[in-house]
Amino acid sequence: AQKITQTQPGMFVQEKEAVTLDCTYDTSDPSYGLFWYKQPSSGEMIFLIYQGSYDQQNATEGRYSLNFQKARKSANLVISASQLGDSAMYFCAMRPSGSARQLTFGSGTQLTVLP
Amino acid sequence: DTGVSQNPRHKITKRGQNVTFRCDPISEHNRLYWYRQTLGQGPEFLTYFQNEAQLEKSRLLSDRFSAERPKGSFSTLEIQRTEQGDSAMYLCASSLGLRDTYEKLFFGSGTQLSVL
Numbered sequence: 507a508q509k510i511t512q513t514q515p516g517m518f519v520q521e522k523e524a525v526t527l528d529c530t531y532d533t534s535d536p537s538y539g540l541f542w543y544k545q546p547s548s549g550e551m552i553f554l555i556y557q558g559s560y561d562q563q564n565a566t567e568g569r570y571s572l573n574f575q576k577a578r579k580s581a582n583l584v585i586s587a588s589q590l591g592d593s594a595m596y597f598c599a600m601r602p603s604g605s606a607r608q609l610t611f612g613s614g615t616q617l618t619v620l621p
Numbered sequence: 622d623t624g625v626s627q628n629p630r631h632k633i634t635k636r637g638q639n640v641t642f643r644c645d646p647i648s649e650h651n652r653l654y655w656y657r658q659t660l661g662q663g664p665e666f667l668t669y670f671q672n673e674a675q676l677e678k679s680r681l682l683s684d685r686f687s688a689e690r691p692k693g694s695f696s697t698l699e700i701q702r703t704e705q706g707d708s709a710m711y712l713c714a715s716s717l718g719l720r721d722t723y724e725k726l727f728f729g730s731g732t733q734l735s736v737l
Binding site for chain 1: 662721
């Protein structure tokens with residue numbers, strides 16, 4: 507079974523500063539993928555970034571980067587130059603390889619960007 | 622709008638009634654998922670279709686829940702004899718496919734169910 511832990515229920519960051527959202531995971535699968543999704547108040551989950559467990563480099567997508575530390579089983583999301591529109595819930599998720607298709611999500615972190 | 626569409630956006634029903642939700646995925650997407658999200662939690666997987674075939678069902682999906690995807694296009698999720706514990710946001714997502722562990726899901730805005 508897989509488990510995702512997000513220990514920060516809420517985070518505040520000043521506009522234009524960087525912020526790190528924490529995610530740790532637990533799995534016995536040797537191959538897996540890690541994801542971050544953003545959920546604004548409208549409810550629609552938006553894909554942000556993906557990291558494969560065998561990827562040598564940390565994933566980056568624009569202002570988003572993933573600090574992947576495999577030995578520590580952590581996959582923290584870093585948002586650089588925060589914008590007011592970044593205020594939302596952020597979910598970390600994992601999928602193992604093999605026949606199981608579903609994502610396992612964490613409980614989320616509510617990020618508020620202050621002007 | 623070419624995104625994932627879910628209807629209705631909100632549904633209020635009385636305990637014991639049946640409800641049905643609809644999801645229209647992005648047209649070329651062959652995979653379709655249903656998730657359930659309660660307040661303060663991340664989404665939980667319910668079921669998954671590849672084209673018209675329902676390939677996986679969560680243990681969360683009791684006998685009162687049924688999902689269909691006729692002709693591999695839109696999908697419906699029906700809950701029979703609703704209970705107050707069914708109150709949640711029901712999210713639909715679709716994708717083009719899976720490459721190893723990578724799959725980019727496109728989510729709809731969900732249907733918020735309230736059972737009184």
